[in-house]
Amino acid sequence: MPDRxxxxxxxxxxxxxxxxxxxxxxxxxxxxxxxxxxxxxxxQLLEENRKDLAEARASGLAAPxxxxxxxxxxxxxxxxxxxxxLARDRDLLGREIRKxxxxxxxxxRQVRSPIGVLLIIFESRPDAVVQIGSLALxxxxxxLLKGGAEALRSNRALIGCLRDAIEAEGLDGDxxxxxxxxxxxxxxxxxxxxxxxxxxxxxxxxVRSLQAATRIPVLGHADGVCHLYLDASADPExxxxxxxxxxxxxxxxxxxxxxxxVHRNFLPHLDRVARALRQAGxxxxxxxxxxxxxxxxxxxxxxxxxxxxxxxVVAVGTVGSLDEAIDHIxxxxxxxxxAIVATDPEAQRRFLGEVDSASVFANASTxxxxxxxxxxxxxxxxxxxxxxxxxxxxxxxxxxTRWLLEGSGxxxxxxxxxxxxxTHRTLPLA
Amino acid sequence: MPDRxxxxxxxxxxxxxxxxxxxxxxxxxxxxxxxxxxxxxxxQLLEENRKDLAEARASGLAAPxxxxxxxxxxxxxxxxxxxxxLARDRDLLGREIRKxxxxxxxxxRQVRSPIGVLLIIFESRPDAVVQIGSLALxxxxxxLLKGGAEALRSNRALIGCLRDAIEAEGLDGDxxxxxxxxxxxxxxxxxxxxxxxxxxxxxxxxVRSLQAATRIPVLGHADGVCHLYLDASADPExxxxxxxxxxxxxxxxxxxxxxxxVHRNFLPHLDRVARALRQAGxxxxxxxxxxxxxxxxxxxxxxxxxxxxxxxVVAVGTVGSLDEAIDHIxxxxxxxxxAIVATDPEAQRRFLGEVDSASVFANASTxxxxxxxxxxxxxxxxxxxxxxxxxxxxxxxxxxTRWLLEGSGxxxxxxxxxxxxxTHRTLPLA
Numbered sequence: 001m002p003d004r005x006x007x008x009x010x011x012x013x014x015x016x017x018x019x020x021x022x023x024x025x026x027x028x029x030x031x032x033x034x035x036x037x038x039x040x041x042x043x044q045l046l047e048e049n050r051k052d053l054a055e056a057r058a059s060g061l062a063a064p065x066x067x068x069x070x071x072x073x074x075x076x077x078x079x080x081x082x083x084x085x086l087a088r089d090r091d092l093l094g095r096e097i098r099k100x101x102x103x104x105x106x107x108x109r110q111v112r113s114p115i116g117v118l119l120i121i122f123e124s125r126p127d128a129v130v131q132i133g134s135l136a137l138x139x140x141x142x143x144l145l146k147g148g149a150e151a152l153r154s155n156r157a158l159i160g161c162l163r164d165a166i167e168a169e170g171l172d173g174d175x176x177x178x179x180x181x182x183x184x185x186x187x188x189x190x191x192x193x194x195x196x197x198x199x200x201x202x203x204x205x206x207v208r209s210l211q212a213a214t215r216i217p218v219l220g221h222a223d224g225v226c227h228l229y230l231d232a233s234a235d236p237e238x239x240x241x242x243x244x245x246x247x248x249x250x251x252x253x254x255x256x257x258x259x260x261x262v263h264r265n266f267l268p269h270l271d272r273v274a275r276a277l278r279q280a281g282x283x284x285x286x287x288x289x290x291x292x293x294x295x296x297x298x299x300x301x302x303x304x305x306x307x308x309x310x311x312x313v314v315a316v317g318t319v320g321s322l323d324e325a326i327d328h329i330x331x332x333x334x335x336x337x338x339a340i341v342a343t344d345p346e347a348q349r350r351f352l353g354e355v356d357s358a359s360v361f362a363n364a365s366t367x368x369x370x371x372x373x374x375x376x377x378x379x380x381x382x383x384x385x386x387x388x389x390x391x392x393x394x395x396x397x398x399x400x401t402r403w404l405l406e407g408s409g410x411x412x413x414x415x416x417x418x419x420x421x422x423t424h425r426t427l428p429l430a
Numbered sequence: 431m432p433d434r435x436x437x438x439x440x441x442x443x444x445x446x447x448x449x450x451x452x453x454x455x456x457x458x459x460x461x462x463x464x465x466x467x468x469x470x471x472x473x474q475l476l477e478e479n480r481k482d483l484a485e486a487r488a489s490g491l492a493a494p495x496x497x498x499x500x501x502x503x504x505x506x507x508x509x510x511x512x513x514x515x516l517a518r519d520r521d522l523l524g525r526e527i528r529k530x531x532x533x534x535x536x537x538x539r540q541v542r543s544p545i546g547v548l549l550i551i552f553e554s555r556p557d558a559v560v561q562i563g564s565l566a567l568x569x570x571x572x573x574l575l576k577g578g579a580e581a582l583r584s585n586r587a588l589i590g591c592l593r594d595a596i597e598a599e600g601l602d603g604d605x606x607x608x609x610x611x612x613x614x615x616x617x618x619x620x621x622x623x624x625x626x627x628x629x630x631x632x633x634x635x636x637v638r639s640l641q642a643a644t645r646i647p648v649l650g651h652a653d654g655v656c657h658l659y660l661d662a663s664a665d666p667e668x669x670x671x672x673x674x675x676x677x678x679x680x681x682x683x684x685x686x687x688x689x690x691x692v693h694r695n696f697l698p699h700l701d702r703v704a705r706a707l708r709q710a711g712x713x714x715x716x717x718x719x720x721x722x723x724x725x726x727x728x729x730x731x732x733x734x735x736x737x738x739x740x741x742x743v744v745a746v747g748t749v750g751s752l753d754e755a756i757d758h759i760x761x762x763x764x765x766x767x768x769a770i771v772a773t774d775p776e777a778q779r780r781f782l783g784e785v786d787s788a789s790v791f792a793n794a795s796t797x798x799x800x801x802x803x804x805x806x807x808x809x810x811x812x813x814x815x816x817x818x819x820x821x822x823x824x825x826x827x828x829x830x831t832r833w834l835l836e837g838s839g840x841x842x843x844x845x846x847x848x849x850x851x852x853t854h855r856t857l858p859l860a
Contacts, residue, residue, distance in 0.1 A: 115816045406782070
């Protein structure tokens, strides 16, 4: 059997290059057309979604998954608004980020370019088709979209909107291709020469299984074991507020607090923090020193320190110093987001300087780690990788650069000791 | 047997974090100390190198490899000057690249940070120890250095200089660790959780074998199949000059021209270009249409189009249009560097806009694709990857970012519809 995945990836690459070299106004129009189609076709889209839902219900899909699978008029309207906003956003392709005169009449520019072909693998939520698809269009990338089997009809209908919007502009709709079936996705994961980036939207298990299955870079994070460190100098009221917000605002979020690290000298104030958490229904797993200060807590075990509960549970550990807190974070954390509560400016400075995580906060909730809150626009995901984008990733994370040099016949052999010298002047950006 | 590689990688990570959180002035002093040690110990270094050379000669190492293995007083002095210059360069760690007010008293900064732990694998040239080691020190990264067996004593002595320079500043010398033996390197390649980036310095075979052996991102390029396209509107004199420089200035360089693509309408002028190449000793492999215009050429075969000769050989292919040239480049090239020779501004614009390679030039030699020529400072390598750095990579390619948020107790749950709104103001950078 011929490997269809190879042909699919090549089709996306070819179409993507046309999309990327079209003028910005063409991508604006594709996005406006997509917004219009989401409105025009809302009845069909909801109808296809109802069929998926009926089948999923019949097959006994769990209630939380059913609710993620369901589209509604208001969900479609939110998606439409997001696309319309993206259509108004500045197109970044070709934008200069560096300009250098190498010599008179020899000018180098570093400009933003799309990464190329993205493989998006998502679970259940059909909204992701539009959210990620529109970001890819904005940034001139091609996309292979693989959704869950339970959302097959919804995904097909939404992918149809994306492709039709591209083709209405006279461009090649293959810049967006749906992938169906686990085998097809597996085959694509082997093509690291044709696919540039894998973006998973779903559970930690999905991310881990993809990281294990491919050599293509995977943007995202598996775990979010985030720490809130209460320094000896912490204001107890701030400590209680940030512990509550960090744990209870949205317990299943990746930026929720999983471990409270408490400086020994703060222990006399810990009961106030612990009581507030307890009243909010949080279960506390405390180490030996913290235990007497935590009402109704159970003793923590080793596994607690690296656990992402994703629920109203928090581990409480005692440390003797800021150094111990930082060591604990580096040892057990997932380098996602950590925060210190402290009034001592030196403790804040050291924590911000030394903690090696994507986001590091002083006296602010870990829950702020988010693309919208960071003003990055629509969010692609949050990356704990150290290569390429790190932390919350917006549309810029879907871009790379190219280096463009314009001259009038210059040869490199004309430069060097005893020959012409480079002027190497920084030029203002366009 | 316990896996020593794991312990080594952990030691580097721990030491690297100390190096990175030390003040910039400390890293300046480490580099100055390194420059001083290279001078003070030059006799010892040359002595160790002589032992390596004697053994390599006895074992029959080829002459070009012997010359790459050899150190000399002047090579050491060049290395010393490079390190001294790096000591004067601006330290980039902690430097702000974005600053946003999320709300009054809640300020987000994106700052430069080291990537973490690099695994450098290089062949023969002991110079690489100092070149890459000093770049790693400047950028706060830790390094595992694996050199060739034939340079064992030279590498050990140079790594000793790096470690002693770090320890003279009271920092942890383990930020630089030498790796000896193929098995140790293989074991390290499995630890993608502890090593962030692999940087190969050596042949295309080395790069390919590393890419196949690890899930850690590999910075660099295997092939450099670079194209020079002679448009219908090309000035024949410029065409001849850039073909000569591109092919002959340094034929084994990755940015040397491997294929001349010629627009059919330029064929009447091709003999001038071909004769210039022939006189410089270049062997021409031409397709059927170009053959009559190329003196002493042999007919090209399919394999010629994707070949990196690395020698005085060039393939010559005929195309009927700019589109055909771009398609050929995307099909056979390695997305390294391509150039157009054209007087037609529209052809230049389209080539620069549509060719999807790391470096794309108009009327300038492909040989300009180089970190020094681009004014990036010392060069880490040239990357054809689309994730992270692309094209010539300087010290910035060894950096990532962290997001630092400073507040006064703000909770994320306080923001949203009907609650506080973000101010999202851009602030000037420090």
